[in-house]
Amino acid sequence: xxxxxxxxxxxxxxxxxxxxxxxxxxxxxxxxxxxxxxxxxxxxxxxxxxxxxxxxxxxxxxxxxxxxxxxxxxxxxxxxxxxxxxxxxxxxxxxxxxxxxxxxxxxxxxxxxxxxxxxxxxxxxxxxxxxxxxxxxxxxxxxxxxxxxxxxxxxxxxxxxxxxxxxxxxxxxxxxxxxxxxxxxxxxxxxxxxxxxxxxxxxxxxxxxxxxxxxxxxxxxxxxxxxxxxxxxxxxxxxxxxxxxxxxxxxxxxxxxx
Amino acid sequence: xxxxxxxxxxxxxxxxxxxxxxxxxxxxxxxxxxxxxxxxxxxxxxxxxxxxxxxxxxxxxxxxxxxxxxxxxxxxxxxxxxxxxxxxxxxxxxxxxxxxxxxxxxxxxxxxxxxxxxxxxxxxxxxxxxxxxxxxxxxxxxxxxxxxxxxxxxxxxxxxxxxxxxxxxxxxxxxxxxxxxxxxxxxxxxxxxxxxxxxxxxxxxxxxxxxxxxxxxxxxxxxxxxxxxxxxxxxxxxxxxxxxxxxxxxxxxxxxxxxxxxxxxxxxxxxxxxxxxxxxxxxxxxxxxxxxxxxxxxxxxxxxxxxxxxxxxxxxxxxxxxxxxxxxxxxxxxxxxxxxxxxxxxxxxxxxxxxxxxxxxxxxxxxxxxxxxxxxxxxxxxxxxxxxxxxxxxxxxxxxxxxxxxx
Numbered sequence: 001x002x003x004x005x006x007x008x009x010x011x012x013x014x015x016x017x018x019x020x021x022x023x024x025x026x027x028x029x030x031x032x033x034x035x036x037x038x039x040x041x042x043x044x045x046x047x048x049x050x051x052x053x054x055x056x057x058x059x060x061x062x063x064x065x066x067x068x069x070x071x072x073x074x075x076x077x078x079x080x081x082x083x084x085x086x087x088x089x090x091x092x093x094x095x096x097x098x099x100x101x102x103x104x105x106x107x108x109x110x111x112x113x114x115x116x117x118x119x120x121x122x123x124x125x126x127x128x129x130x131x132x133x134x135x136x137x138x139x140x141x142x143x144x145x146x147x148x149x150x151x152x153x154x155x156x157x158x159x160x161x162x163x164x165x166x167x168x169x170x171x172x173x174x175x176x177x178x179x180x181x182x183x184x185x186x187x188x189x190x191x192x193x194x195x196x197x198x199x200x201x202x203x204x205x206x207x208x209x210x211x212x213x214x215x216x217x218x219x220x221x222x223x224x225x226x227x228x229x230x231x232x233x234x235x236x237x238x239x240x241x242x243x244x245x246x247x248x249x250x251x252x253x254x255x256x257x258x
Numbered sequence: 259x260x261x262x263x264x265x266x267x268x269x270x271x272x273x274x275x276x277x278x279x280x281x282x283x284x285x286x287x288x289x290x291x292x293x294x295x296x297x298x299x300x301x302x303x304x305x306x307x308x309x310x311x312x313x314x315x316x317x318x319x320x321x322x323x324x325x326x327x328x329x330x331x332x333x334x335x336x337x338x339x340x341x342x343x344x345x346x347x348x349x350x351x352x353x354x355x356x357x358x359x360x361x362x363x364x365x366x367x368x369x370x371x372x373x374x375x376x377x378x379x380x381x382x383x384x385x386x387x388x389x390x391x392x393x394x395x396x397x398x399x400x401x402x403x404x405x406x407x408x409x410x411x412x413x414x415x416x417x418x419x420x421x422x423x424x425x426x427x428x429x430x431x432x433x434x435x436x437x438x439x440x441x442x443x444x445x446x447x448x449x450x451x452x453x454x455x456x457x458x459x460x461x462x463x464x465x466x467x468x469x470x471x472x473x474x475x476x477x478x479x480x481x482x483x484x485x486x487x488x489x490x491x492x493x494x495x496x497x498x499x500x501x502x503x504x505x506x507x508x509x510x511x512x513x514x515x516x517x518x519x520x521x522x523x524x525x526x527x528x529x530x531x532x533x534x535x536x537x538x539x540x541x542x543x544x545x546x547x548x549x550x551x552x553x554x555x556x557x558x559x560x561x562x563x564x565x566x567x568x569x570x571x572x573x574x575x576x577x578x579x580x581x582x583x584x585x586x587x588x589x590x591x592x593x594x595x596x597x598x599x600x601x602x603x604x605x606x607x608x609x610x611x612x613x614x615x616x617x618x619x620x621x622x623x624x625x626x627x628x629x630x631x632x633x634x635x636x637x638x639x640x641x642x643x644x645x646x647x648x649x650x651x652x653x654x655x656x657x658x659x660x661x662x663x664x665x
């Protein structure tokens with residue numbers, strides 16, 4: 001495969017069929033245009049990393065995919081379902097789409113295990129015993145089975161973020177969105193979270209990751225998307241992106257951070 | 259406590275006093291003057307309580323203070339209600355303890371003796387008050403009722419601890435149903451208007467607290483609703499009731515209800531008072547809960563949304579539990595207020611609750627003209643203090659328990 005194949009944002013890697021499609025998406029906060037004509041396709045099992053300076057619209061873009069923000073123009077399709085204003089349609093898409101936040105957003109009044117199994121029990125209607133089995137399996141998967149009965153406040157940041165990942169996975173999503181998952185972590189905890197994410201990518205999860213971890217992007221991403229001022233400036237393989245970017249804006253950004 | 263903070267070395271009492279009380283001439287003067295004033299007041303008060311006070315006015319009229327004019331042949335009803343309340347309290351405590359044991363937040367190996375000491379430390383004012391009242395009793399019956407209440411509490415505590423976990427929902431239903439049944443049982447015996455004494459204060463407060471809490475929560479949610487009509491109604495309600503003095507509302511339902519209601523509708527005073535307390539306190543509860551709702555970070559809602567949960571589930575499973583935990587102290591403060599404000603109902607509507615009884619007994623032939631109002635007021639003060647202090651202490655404990663390890 002050559003770089004040219006991926007230079008177009010509407011081409012996909014992964015298994016070939018399209019999982020997420022954004023078409024001409026605009027987003028305004030009052031007069032400020034946060035997203036300008038975003039076009040992006042993400043293939044099934046593809047791992048896309050989004051980078052760019054702060055305020056460039058990265059988070060806004062992935063928050064539009066599960067309707068934490070509503071888009072003002074364009075079309076968003078997740079696994080063949082077009083995102084509309086209908087609340088049932090929105091919840092349908094949210095159930096298929098896991099999201100991990102910068103601030104973890106675990107539920108502080110519930111134990112770790114209850115955090116993980118709340119949605120499976122209440123939304124997927126799993127019986128408690130079955131849900132608990134699922135929850136413990138997932139906590140084992142993110143390597144913290146022994147913390148199940150504790151409360152989030154008793155865990156380190158890295159552990160909390162892994163619980164948040166397990167909580168999202170418990171809904172068996174087809175897509176995982178990561179919104180700067182390591183930005184609120186102490187440096188020594190970043191790796192354990194990135195490792196968990198790498199495992200997920202290897203297992204073939206479709207992922208969009210907003211991050212500043214360039215090493216991670218380079219190692220794991222199928223494609224890297226560079227955004228600035230609400231627009232997608234450049235899309236390419238990590239190889240192309242980090243060694244030979246075509247856009248001056250990209251080069252400028254890389255010079256600043258590397 | 260396992261604190262490792264550096265300890266200031268312990269001073270001998272003399273050195274401590276020299277450093278904190280007599281360091282300068284100014285300090286010494288303030289210390290001496292304050293000691294004299296405090297000592298004098300305490301002496302006078304102790305002298306009154308233990309020497310000159312003529313407490314027989316309380317002893318003779320004790321049953322009036324406790325149950326008012328409630329038909330003496332029907333007293334088994336409040337007695338039974340008290341025992342059942344003890345049982346329900348025990349049941350709830352047992353279920354809670356079982357859940358705590360399961361969640362690992364209670365220590366199963368703590369010796370019984372230590373736990374009893376702990377309980378006594380928590381409830382000593384209430385224990386003291388009950389003992390004091392029992393000492394003044396002239397028959398054995400009150401002792402038996404109290405003993406039965408404690409026995410019921412212990413028995414149901416043990417039962418509650420052994421119930422399976424999925425019994426929680428039935429337990430809640432049973433507790434609520436039993437409470438309704440007890441109100442019915444109490445009301446069957448005598449007309450509402452014969453109620454009086456401490457029983458009436460406690461009843462008014464308990465029923466109003468139970469009713470105003472859900473109403474207040476709904477109003478708080480309503481005020482944050484996206485639907486303009488619901489928001490407007492909730493806001494108007496809250497601002498209207500917070501803008502009127504409670505006692506004015508009580509006077510109004512007592513005297514002018516006929517202007518607003520169909521002519522033949524004439525509810526009893528107790529019912530009117532309950533409605534006023536409930537509507538009034540609900541407005542305050544709503545504002546407290548709204549503050550709590552605002553204290554829950556936006557990210558909590560987003561996390562629920564991202565998991566595909568419905569707005570109702572997000573509110574009741576994620577936001578409200580955190581919001582309520584954050585406002586326990588303010589909520590209990592409001593409930594303590596309500597408990598004390600039940601005396602206003604006596605003043606405005608004229609039924610013989612504790613305070614009115616205190617005033618009325620001094621006009622009885624045996625006691626009139628002897629200036630015994632001080633004795634009865636001190637007694638009433640003590641009873642209200644015990645109730646309020648116990649609620650306050652228990653709320654601190656609840657706050658602490660719910661806050662452990664969750665931040």
